[in-house]
Amino acid sequence: MTPAELTIAEVAERTGLTRHTLRYYERDGLMIGVGRADSGHRRYSEGDLGWIDLITKLRATGMPIREVRRYAELVRAGDGNEDERLALLRAHGERVRAQLDTMAAYLDAIDMKIRYYADGIEACEPPDSCLSSRRPAVASVPR
Amino acid sequence: MTPAELTIAEVAERTGLTRHTLRYYERDGLMIGVGRADSGHRRYSEGDLGWIDLITKLRATGMPIREVRRYAELVRAGDGNEDERLALLRAHGERVRAQLDTMAAYLDAIDMKIRYYADGIEACEPPDSCLSSRRPAVASVPR
DNA sequence: GTTTGACTTCGAGCACACTCTAAGCGGGAG
């Protein structure tokens, strides 16, 4: 029961990463232990797919390559460093939570700006009324 | 009642951007119309501060420089393109909302991984019990 | 048996967003 090895092309298709990126990740120490066929071609296991899925989520939430590599090093080193892996993931999780909060607040501010424009345009829809002098005369720059 | 003009150093202090970055933004077309003293030195108005605050939020939510520049061009062009400004902001808002959703989902997945490690470590706190054979034997890679 | 095409490694190239340097000017302190 070998777990159905995949070529780089199949993994690229399934993960959305390019072959170039998959090779780059491996070269850069982000992968755990990608197998090789007799020909030297890469063969990915289902476990590799799961790993790629995880590090893709880490990357998409803003973890730098070097930190993903650190995590991969810990996993490659084997049992005994679970506390450090946990600390790394927890620190990242907190950073992501903080960033989500910040971005949500900024989005609110942007939505206010959108409402400002939407109100102005909708209130002015009949072009014969509504002159441009309706603007708040003070805020002379932030449009 | 001139609105208290600020030097680049003061604006850097207040906004958290460096002087370099403030000059770079201006050179790159992201600013609206930064004034100059007789000496040629930049003088920022309160309105400029508000604009910087806005584009900082746009940048922090992932809007590329070139799109901020486009928005600035529209503002510089004056009245009559409010619909395009609105469309630009709305498109960005939707992208940000989508990204927040994605990141929240990824964060959930990362939190699950954290719980996996936290449970393992806490369950193993007395080092004499709890051998490493407790792991799920199947998931051989994604740690 | 040769062609085709996907794979390999290694190194260079690119986009983005700053970040810094060099050369020069100007204005207040001593």
Place this chain on the structure above:
DNA sequence: CTCCCGCTTAGAGTGTGCTCGAAGTCAAAC
């Protein structure tokens, strides 16, 4: 008057994360 500091411009350099190209190998198709 001279020093020094902070400003000016133009342009070069940096870090991150891919992205691509060249040269070569291998295996199945014709």
